[in-house]
Amino acid sequence: MTIEAMPTGRPAVLEAEALCLRFGAVETLKSVSLTVLEGEIHAVIGPNGAGKSSLLNCFSGFYRPQSGSVRFKGQEISGLAPHRRAEMGISRTFQGIQTYPSLTARENILTGFHMRMRTGPFSALLWWGPTRREEEEFAARAEKIIEFLELEEQRHTHVGDMSYGMRKRVDLGRAMALDPAILSRWPA
Incomplete structure (x- = not known):
């Protein structure tokens, strides 16, 4: 399966080329290619077992395809771990909900900023200077996400x-707290 973008002059953010993924004798993805240009929205649809989750897992690094490549903004990322891809700007939600039930909606959204934090634990203890500014910035951005999602x-x-x-x-x-260039999500 190949899905190619029409030429628009916009850069490719995510490219998959000839992805093949197998689990034993079961071939989940067979030569799947996809190009996502900046600003585009794509939907991957199909019946159960069609490989939708497998494709998203190859993009986010949870699965490594046996062959083919995944590029993010032109850089080959097939060998990178999921957290490295998240740091680069690839975010996702899962089929199962990945939230903390004992935290509030706001606190859960704030956990998404964790990877973007640049200050350390010692400055956090004092809550001054850069740490305070960083936390205030993340709190303001969390409020914008809350407003956008009508929460x-x-x-x-x-x-x-x-x-x-x-x-x-x-x-x-x-997932939006990472301010991702690519956001893969399961529908509600």
């Missing part, structure tokens, strides 16, 4: 007390 009324509600749909929104907000 204002649930901001201080524990996620474990929310409906499934609201928990999925919070999970999306956590």
Whole structure:
């Protein structure tokens, strides 16, 4: 399967070329190619077992294809671990919700900024200077995400007390906190 973008002059953000993934004798992905240009939205649809999750897992680094390549902004990333890809700007949500039920919606979204933190634990103990500015910046950005996802009324509600749909929104907000160039998500 090959999905190619029409030439637009916009740079390719994510490219997969001839991805093949097998689990034993089962071939999950067979020569899958895809190009995502900056600003585009793509949908991967298909029946159960079609390889949708496997493709997203190859993009985010949870699976390594047996052959083919994955490039992010022109850089080969097939061998990079998931956390390295997240640092580069590839974020995702999972089929199962990945939130902390005992934290509020706001606190869960704030956990998404963890990888972007530049200050250390010692300055955090004093909460001054760069640490304070960084935390204030992340809090302001979390509020913008809360507003965008229309979670204002649930901001201080524990996620474990929310409906499934609201928990999925919070999970999306956590992924958005990385300010990703690519965001792969499962529909609610």
